[in-house]
Amino acid sequence: MHIVMATDGPRLGPLDLRERPVGGVETAFALLAEAFRRRGHALELRAGTEPEACRGGLAWSPLDRGRHGAPAALVIANRSPRLFRWLPRGRRVLWLHNPAGYLRKLRNLLPLLALRPRLVTLGPSHAASLGPWLPFRPVQIPLALAPPFDAGAAPRPPGPPIAIFASNPQRGLDWLLDLWTARIRPRVPDAELHLYTGAATYGGDARLAARAAPVLARAATLAEAGVRIFDPLPRPALAARFREARLMLYRGDTGETFCLALAEAQALGLPAVVTPLGAVAERIADGETGVVARDATGFAAAAIRLLRDDAAWTAMHRAALARGPGPSWDEVAARFEALA
Numbered sequence: 001m002h003i004v005m006a007t008d009g010p011r012l013g014p015l016d017l018r019e020r021p022v023g024g025v026e027t028a029f030a031l032l033a034e035a036f037r038r039r040g041h042a043l044e045l046r047a048g049t050e051p052e053a054c055r056g057g058l059a060w061s062p063l064d065r066g067r068h069g070a071p072a073a074l075v076i077a078n079r080s081p082r083l084f085r086w087l088p089r090g091r092r093v094l095w096l097h098n099p100a101g102y103l104r105k106l107r108n109l110l111p112l113l114a115l116r117p118r119l120v121t122l123g124p125s126h127a128a129s130l131g132p133w134l135p136f137r138p139v140q141i142p143l144a145l146a147p148p149f150d151a152g153a154a155p156r157p158p159g160p161p162i163a164i165f166a167s168n169p170q171r172g173l174d175w176l177l178d179l180w181t182a183r184i185r186p187r188v189p190d191a192e193l194h195l196y197t198g199a200a201t202y203g204g205d206a207r208l209a210a211r212a213a214p215v216l217a218r219a220a221t222l223a224e225a226g227v228r229i230f231d232p233l234p235r236p237a238l239a240a241r242f243r244e245a246r247l248m249l250y251r252g253d254t255g256e257t258f259c260l261a262l263a264e265a266q267a268l269g270l271p272a273v274v275t276p277l278g279a280v281a282e283r284i285a286d287g288e289t290g291v292v293a294r295d296a297t298g299f300a301a302a303a304i305r306l307l308r309d310d311a312a313w314t315a316m317h318r319a320a321l322a323r324g325p326g327p328s329w330d331e332v333a334a335r336f337e338a339l340a
Contacts, residue, residue, distance in 0.1 A: 013056020172251030252277030
């Protein structure tokens with residue numbers, strides 16, 4: 001099958017995911033492309049204006065290579081319907097990763113209505129963001145995980161009282177620091193909160209770095225409260241830190257449409273405490289593999305319990321491992337192939 005994929009993000013290959021921190025959208029695009037290649041398809045990747053190049057076995061071309069010639073069986077645009085103007089004819093698929101409100105903008109809405117691509121969302125919460133104003137019925141295809149998270153893990157004993165935050169610092173970190181210093185750390189004086197966060201995950205984006213600077217500066221002053229800031233890590237190194245920790249703490253965010261960080265933590269048996277914001281509750285079996293807290297009081301209570309109670313931690317750890325890492329990227333690729 002001839003498949004064309006296009007993105008307005010960077011050109012990445014599987015090796016990049018092992019060597020440096022990479023955001024969830026970019027990770028998903030690279031791993032779906034690799035799955036298509038592995039499954040024997042004639043794959044054409046397009047991004048940017050740079051000349052043709054190969055990264056980790058994936059061949060990339062500039063976006064403006066041309067849209068003429070034979071149609072492709074499957075034409076996938078990542079996030080932006082405006083990408084279709086550069087692409088050949090074929091069964092068009094718009095792979096959404098963000099809440100769908102941006103599609104209301106005229107520059108996105110016009111190509112969407114003109115070309116009528118199939119829309120792929122990541123789950124129920126994400127699909128609901130389309131609202132009744134778009135005449136499309138999305139296909140829900142959840143993400144798979146990157147190595148080494150896709151292999152799961154063996155059971156282990158409870159670790160030290162270390163909680164992890166591994167998301168965008170603008171997504172609830174201020175709220176978490178308030179809760180940590182006022183309610184959680186006073187009840188667990190030897191606990192630590194490790195932050196693996198920063199603009200490096202998003203290509204060193206200068207605007208993100210500027211917006212995140214105040215909350216990270218605040219976190220840097222909280223060493224006496226057990227708060228430690230670490231640079232974002234490539235996934236293999238991050239997995240090793242997850243295996244040493246006790247739980248993941250994340251409020252969530254209305255902009256979360258999947259949350260790979262939570263899925264990765266759960267795949268390694270790391271319990272999590274979240275709230276119902278965005279799609280984060282979809283990654284947790286509430287009361288079994290973690291807690292979906294309804295308010296700050298419940299969030300703090302669940303965090304304290306899992307930091308201190310070995311039996312409660314072990315039960316949730318084993319339940320998370322039993323759920324497994326979810327679908328493989330080959331299974332995700334097959335779902336996309338079925339749209340052709």
